[in-house]
Amino acid sequence: MSEALGDIAAIAKVEFIVALRNRWALLAAIILILFAGVLSFVGGTPGAAQHIDRLTLSVANLAALSVYLTPLIALLLGFDAIAGEIDRGALPLLLATPVSRSSVLAGKFLGHFAALALALGVGFGAPGLIVGMAFPGGDFIDLFRLVATSILLGGCFLAVGYIASAFARSSALAAVLAVGAWLFLVVLFDLALLGALVADKGGVFSRDVFPWLLVANPADAFRLYNLSALDLGVYTTGLSGGGGALPCPPLTMLVSLGVWVVAAFFFAYLAFRRVKP
Amino acid sequence: MTAVLDMQRVQKRFGPVKALDGVSFSVCPGERIALLGHNGAGKTTLFRLILAFLKPDAGSVKILGASPGAPSARRAISYLPESVAFPKNLTGAEVIALYARLKRTAQRDGVEALERVGLAAAAARRVGGYSKGMRQRLGLAIAALGHPKLVLLDEPTSGLDPQSRAEFYSYFDHLSDAGAAIIFSSHTLNDINSNAGRILILKSGALVGDGAEASLRESAGLLTTLRLRVDAAQASATAARLGGHVNGDGRIVIECAPDQKVATLARVMAAGEPFQDIDISDPSLADIFRAYSQEKRG
Numbered sequence: 168m169s170e171a172l173g174d175i176a177a178i179a180k181v182e183f184i185v186a187l188r189n190r191w192a193l194l195a196a197i198i199l200i201l202f203a204g205v206l207s208f209v210g211g212t213p214g215a216a217q218h219i220d221r222l223t224l225s226v227a228n229l230a231a232l233s234v235y236l237t238p239l240i241a242l243l244l245g246f247d248a249i250a251g252e253i254d255r256g257a258l259p260l261l262l263a264t265p266v267s268r269s270s271v272l273a274g275k276f277l278g279h280f281a282a283l284a285l286a287l288g289v290g291f292g293a294p295g296l297i298v299g300m301a302f303p304g305g306d307f308i309d310l311f312r313l314v315a316t317s318i319l320l321g322g323c324f325l326a327v328g329y330i331a332s333a334f335a336r337s338s339a340l341a342a343v344l345a346v347g348a349w350l351f352l353v354v355l356f357d358l359a360l361l362g363a364l365v366a367d368k369g370g371v372f373s374r375d376v377f378p379w380l381l382v383a384n385p386a387d388a389f390r391l392y393n394l395s396a397l398d399l400g401v402y403t404t405g406l407s408g409g410g411g412a413l414p415c416p417p418l419t420m421l422v423s424l425g426v427w428v429v430a431a432f433f434f435a436y437l438a439f440r441r442v443k444p
Numbered sequence: 445m446t447a448v449l450d451m452q453r454v455q456k457r458f459g460p461v462k463a464l465d466g467v468s469f470s471v472c473p474g475e476r477i478a479l480l481g482h483n484g485a486g487k488t489t490l491f492r493l494i495l496a497f498l499k500p501d502a503g504s505v506k507i508l509g510a511s512p513g514a515p516s517a518r519r520a521i522s523y524l525p526e527s528v529a530f531p532k533n534l535t536g537a538e539v540i541a542l543y544a545r546l547k548r549t550a551q552r553d554g555v556e557a558l559e560r561v562g563l564a565a566a567a568a569r570r571v572g573g574y575s576k577g578m579r580q581r582l583g584l585a586i587a588a589l590g591h592p593k594l595v596l597l598d599e600p601t602s603g604l605d606p607q608s609r610a611e612f613y614s615y616f617d618h619l620s621d622a623g624a625a626i627i628f629s630s631h632t633l634n635d636i637n638s639n640a641g642r643i644l645i646l647k648s649g650a651l652v653g654d655g656a657e658a659s660l661r662e663s664a665g666l667l668t669t670l671r672l673r674v675d676a677a678q679a680s681a682t683a684a685r686l687g688g689h690v691n692g693d694g695r696i697v698i699e700c701a702p703d704q705k706v707a708t709l710a711r712v713m714a715a716g717e718p719f720q721d722i723d724i725s726d727p728s729l730a731d732i733f734r735a736y737s738q739e740k741r742g
Contacts, residue, residue, distance in 0.1 A: 170548065173545060174545065174546055177541075177542055177545040177546065178542070178546075181531065181534065181538065181542050184533070184534065184538070185531045185533050185534065188533035188534075189533050255529040256525060256526075256527045256528070256529045257528075257529040257530065257531075259495070259497065259523065259525045260523065260524070260525055260528055260529075260583070260586070261546075262495075262497070263495050263518075263521065263522070263523035264518070264543065264546040264547050264590075265515065265518040265519050265546065265547065265548060266546045443492075443497050443498060444492075444497050
């Protein structure tokens with residue numbers, strides 16, 4: 168057990184160093200800062216709801232941004248984790264050592280997760296902190312919640328990226344699968360639900376199925392958790408607006424995200440086990 | 445003595461292709477074995493079976509009595525793939541530290557391994573700036589970590605210049621001295637004579653040759669050649685007297701079994717002919733390889 172933990176720590180350290188040195192974490196943080204900065208200072212104009220403080224509005228805007236950008240960044244980091252090693256021919260050397268495949272995958276995940284957490288923490292945290300300090304009155308807990316859950320959302324999609332990587336076994340195909348996963352889980356899933364809602368016209372689907380489908384999708388679970396925790400009043404609409412409309416306590420959304428991380432990692436491991444270096 | 449590796453009647457197919465066909469051999473500690481065969485003959489498949497990357501369809505593979513993939517087997521084996529790749533942004537020291545950890549050996553062993561392959565001065569440099577020869581030496585340093593009992597090197601000198609190849613093979617001594625058996629595949633036959641005590645020849649998945657170079661030469665029935673130069677006008681008559689023939693460049697060629705080389709030379713010299721030059725050549729490893737890979741069972 169201690170050997171496995173040592174292996175995991177050694178691989179995680181290397182992956183984290185590589186993510187820092189190849190400028191991945193820096194680039195991801197810069198992209199997030201640019202988007203988040205624009206949204207915080209331009210998009211956060213509290214004209215529509217003057218009773219809402221500037222930081223809360225910024226966090227709401229950042230949550231809407233994070234739903235799209237965090238999965239994309241995490242998938243970009245994850246899709247190459249195994250397929251890239253296969254393409255470069257690095258996997259046989261690694262797997263010829265006594266290290267187990269579960270340790271290899273766990274080490275990669277922890278290293279990538281740490282780099283992702285750093286990028287998201289800086290990318291969302293810095294603009295949020297500046298807004299919060301420039302316009303006092305907001306609650307920094309909202310910002311902390313956003314950053315923490317964004318990191319959890321990133322963990323989900325990092326593991327989904329690993330599934331694509333282990334399943335595809337070539338970087339090109341893994342990239343296609345990763346983009347497909349982003350399109351389906353982040354964009355098309357919501358569009359499909361919207362279509363179903365319109366067609367259902369307030370029927371059983373709208374009342375009993377739709378809310379749970381939202382909870383089951385990591386991107387929607389993230390959005391619901393963050394927006395339901397913010398005091399946005401009339402500024403927000405529909406199910407995103409408040410915990411009262413949800414079919415379950417907000418904590419369920421966090422559980423959903425956690426289950427996604429564990430389940431996706433497990434499926435990635437199953438796919439990785441089948442890889443013949 | 446317990447065999448480091450024992451393969452018995454191992455078969456592996458990829459669809460209709462027989463990658464390995466009834467391969468049997470054993471390896472003792474400290475042996476240096478060259479694995480020869482054309483591309484696709486089954487060399488890499490053999491390594492992948494030993495490493496448990498693949499499972500045999502039939503037959504058995506044992507590493508120090510354990511099955512491939514067993515913890516004891518994984519600790520006993522080191523492997524260097526043909527095209528070894530490392531993260532470009534890591535330094536040599538960081539790479540060796542990672543593998544020292546994964547191979548359950550002390551970090552100072554990694555430092556010593558780098559020194560042994562001549563990379564101590566480059567340890568702080570990123571691997572992305574290493575030459576191919578340096579990357580291969582780093583790979584060999586990794587292969588030497590953890591006191592392996594069996595070292596598998598797949599085309600380790602592919603793409604290296606002669607000087608780098610010679611340096612690479614010189615590092616074998618340390619592994620052999622530590623009791624490790626080495627199996628290496630190579631297409632550069634000239635390098636093998638002095639670096640392998642035993643040669644395995646694969647052809648279309650079948651093991652068609654197994655032994656020291658001399659015994660392979662003998663069992664292949666290849667002949668030693670004496671080439672004698674005399675005055676051109678005398679060549680045909682002299683060749684007829686000595687039982688040889690004249691080749692294209694005017695030299696007399698006499699062939700004999702390798703173990704009859706000295707006796708044949710004595711007979712030729714006793715004839716008292718006015719020779720201008722004598723050249724004696726045993727069949728080369730290339731000749732042996734050609735004989736086994738073309739004529740023997742495939």
